Amino acid sequence: MIKNEKQYEYSQECARKFEYSIKALEQDEELKKKDHDGWRLSRDVKQSHLMALQAEIAEYERLINWDKSQPIQIKVESINKLPDTLIKARIAAKISQKELAQILEIDEQRVRQYEDTDYQCASFVEILEVSTVLGVEFETAVVRADFEEIEAVKKSAEKWRKEKVSMTANNF
Numbered sequence: 001m002i003k004n005e006k007q008y009e010y011s012q013e014c015a016r017k018f019e020y021s022i023k024a025l026e027q028d029e030e031l032k033k034k035d036h037d038g039w040r041l042s043r044d045v046k047q048s049h050l051m052a053l054q055a056e057i058a059e060y061e062r063l064i065n066w067d068k069s070q071p072i073q074i075k076v077e078s079i080n081k082l083p084d085t086l087i088k089a090r091i092a093a094k095i096s097q098k099e100l101a102q103i104l105e106i107d108e109q110r111v112r113q114y115e116d117t118d119y120q121c122a123s124f125v126e127i128l129e130v131s132t133v134l135g136v137e138f139e140t141a142v143v144r145a146d147f148e149e150i151e152a153v154k155k156s157a158e159k160w161r162k163e164k165v166s167m168t169a170n171n172f
Helices: 003-024 029-034 038-066 079-092 096-106 108-116 123-134 148-169
Strands: none
Touching: 003 038, 029 038, 038 079, 079 108, 079 123, 096 108, 096 123
C-alpha cells in the first residue's frame, strides 16, 4: 500500500522501469526462440508486478483525488486490514500526519510510527481515537469465528511451546 507522496513517486518510477523491461523483453526475439518458457515466465512475473504496482498507484490516486465533501467507503477484508483503512481515510481526508498528531495531541513521530508499523505499536484505545478523529465507522460488520482454525492455532502453539521447552532444557 502506498502511504505517502514519496512512496507514490517511487512506485511510479518502478512501474515505468517494469514497463521498459517488459517492452525490451518482448523485443528480444532471440531469447523468445531459445528459451520460450523462461522468456514467458520472466515476462509474466514482470507483468504481474507491474499490475500490482498499477493497482496501488490507482488506489492512491483515488484517495488523493477524493472530494472530501463526500464520504468515502473503504472495504475492509479483515480486522487485520483496519490499519490500511485508517491510513486511507487520512489520505482521502487530506489530513497530514502532522495534522492528525495535532488533533490527537500527540507527537507527529508517534503518528508516523503508527503508520510505519501498520498500527502494531498502537493500543486499542489509540486506534479507536484515530478512527474517531478520521470519522471511520463500520456500517456493517460480520465476524466469523472459525473453530477449526482456533484448534489448529492451539495445536501449533502447543507444538511451539514444547519445542521451546526442549530447546531450553538442551541448553542447560
